[in-house]
Amino acid sequence: MNNSCRDCGQSGECRLPPGMLEQYDLGTPTADGLMIWLEVSRHAGVFLESSSLEILSKAREIYDGRIFGVVFGDIELKPLYAEAFSYGVDTLYHVKDRRLIDFHPEAYCESMKEIAERINPSIILMGATPRGRETAPRLAASLGAGLTADCTELSIEGTVLRMTRPAFGGSLMAEIVSNSVPQMATVRPGTFPLKKASGNTAGTVIYRQYGGNSFKTIIGSEKRYSDEKDITEAKILVSLGSGIRNREAICIAESVAKKLGGMVSCSRTLVDKGWFPQIKQVGQSGRNVSPEIYLAFGISGSIQHKAGIMTARKIIAINKDPDAPIKDIADEMIIGDAESILKELDRIL
Numbered sequence: 403m404n405n406s407c408r409d410c411g412q413s414g415e416c417r418l419p420p421g422m423l424e425q426y427d428l429g430t431p432t433a434d435g436l437m438i439w440l441e442v443s444r445h446a447g448v449f450l451e452s453s454s455l456e457i458l459s460k461a462r463e464i465y466d467g468r469i470f471g472v473v474f475g476d477i478e479l480k481p482l483y484a485e486a487f488s489y490g491v492d493t494l495y496h497v498k499d500r501r502l503i504d505f506h507p508e509a510y511c512e513s514m515k516e517i518a519e520r521i522n523p524s525i526i527l528m529g530a531t532p533r534g535r536e537t538a539p540r541l542a543a544s545l546g547a548g549l550t551a552d553c554t555e556l557s558i559e560g561t562v563l564r565m566t567r568p569a570f571g572g573s574l575m576a577e578i579v580s581n582s583v584p585q586m587a588t589v590r591p592g593t594f595p596l597k598k599a600s601g602n603t604a605g606t607v608i609y610r611q612y613g614g615n616s617f618k619t620i621i622g623s624e625k626r627y628s629d630e631k632d633i634t635e636a637k638i639l640v641s642l643g644s645g646i647r648n649r650e651a652i653c654i655a656e657s658v659a660k661k662l663g664g665m666v667s668c669s670r671t672l673v674d675k676g677w678f679p680q681i682k683q684v685g686q687s688g689r690n691v692s693p694e695i696y697l698a699f700g701i702s703g704s705i706q707h708k709a710g711i712m713t714a715r716k717i718i719a720i721n722k723d724p725d726a727p728i729k730d731i732a733d734e735m736i737i738g739d740a741e742s743i744l745k746e747l748d749r750i751l
């Protein structure tokens with residue numbers, strides 16, 4: 403008796419009933435839907451973080467399927483539903499628990515895992531923010547998925563998410579695809595422009611309870627720096643490097659930044675000198691920034707520094723050396739003494 407399957411020809415019994423192989427491609431994941439964690443900011447009011455809305459804007463542009471948003475908190479989040487829907491969320495999972503107003507990475511991760519197992523998304527995205535960086539790897543590990551961190555471009559081809567991110571210290575851009583499902587990525591804040599999907603402010607909200615107990619008791623917290631905004635949020639950065647010789651120039655840079663509505667940042671050398679706190683450092687071991695304009699005063703453009711400014715919209719370098727490596731990525735080079743030009747700019751403004 404011939405024991406081979408009449409559909410696939412293999413010996414023994416196939417796991418699927420005859421005929422099914424014609425309809426299903428076993429190599430293609432059946433997961434569908436895109437899930438985004440919408441981070442909530444609670445500084446000066448309660449609102450959705452722009453980093454999350456940026457990802458949502460991009461997701462809606464490249465993805466036709468259902469988009470699921472996830473938020474954590476209590477009833478104070480209700481006014482945010484309309485904004486989530488207007489940016490393209492179809493279904494919003496609200497994990498409603500007062501205890502989750504504070505960030506508890508383990509609890510957030512457990513909740514997102516439960517939701518992911520329920521909706522079986524093909525893609526999960528979140529911001530490469532401090533909270534996103536802490537949560538995404540936990541979630542990826544618990545789902546047995548790969549994770550591409552810190553992406554600066556996303557596109558979709560069929561069911562495949564193509565994720566682009568700087569590699570080798572920013573010297574090249576790598577396009578990465580995942581061989582596991584869900585395909586997971588974190589996205590660098592400030593990478594994509596905000597774009598509302600429609601005037602639609604309605605959608606489905608599903609409340610969920612967090613049943614676990616993965617909480618840490620926070621016994622105290624301390625601000626490492628002032629209440630000033632993070633440099634990653636600045637639209638204009640006046641950035642100083644070791645071409646600046648006098649510490650007084652920092653006051654002038656602050657004055658220029660204020661007049662332009664921006665902030666001051668720096669290269670690592672000035673952090674090492676003790677002139678700036680590390681939170682102001684741009685680059686591979688500092689912050690990745692995406693301002694509209696990045697003014698680099700006396701910064702050479704090392705690989706490590708460039709890695710942090712790859713997504714700046716416009717780079718203007720002020721340097722006495724016309725061949726400084728920053729010229730490769732600068733939109734404009736102004737050749738001259740950094741401090742004199744800074745002073746002159748302050749005077750003109």
Ligand SMILES: Cc1cc2nc3c(=O)[nH]c(=O)nc-3n(C[C@H](O)[C@H](O)[C@H](O)COP(=O)(O)OP(=O)(O)OC[C@H]3O[C@@H](n4cnc5c(N)ncnc54)[C@H](O)[C@@H]3O)c2cc1C
Pocket residue numbers: 642643644645646668669670671672683684685686687688689699700701702703704705706707710720721722723726738739740741
């Ligand atoms: C693992 C690792 C991680 C790192 N991470 C970072 C990081 O996150 N961020 C970072 O910035 N660096 C980082 N670095 C350090 C990095 O390699 C460089 O040393 C650093 O970026 C150089 O800073 P700079 O451009 O201010 O100084 P320099 O490289 O010394 O450049 C100074 C520039 O100023 C110009 N200049 C001098 N005098 C004047 C003047 N009077 N007027 C105008 N221009 C003038 C010079 O022509 C030169 O181009 C890292 C290094 C390592 C090994």
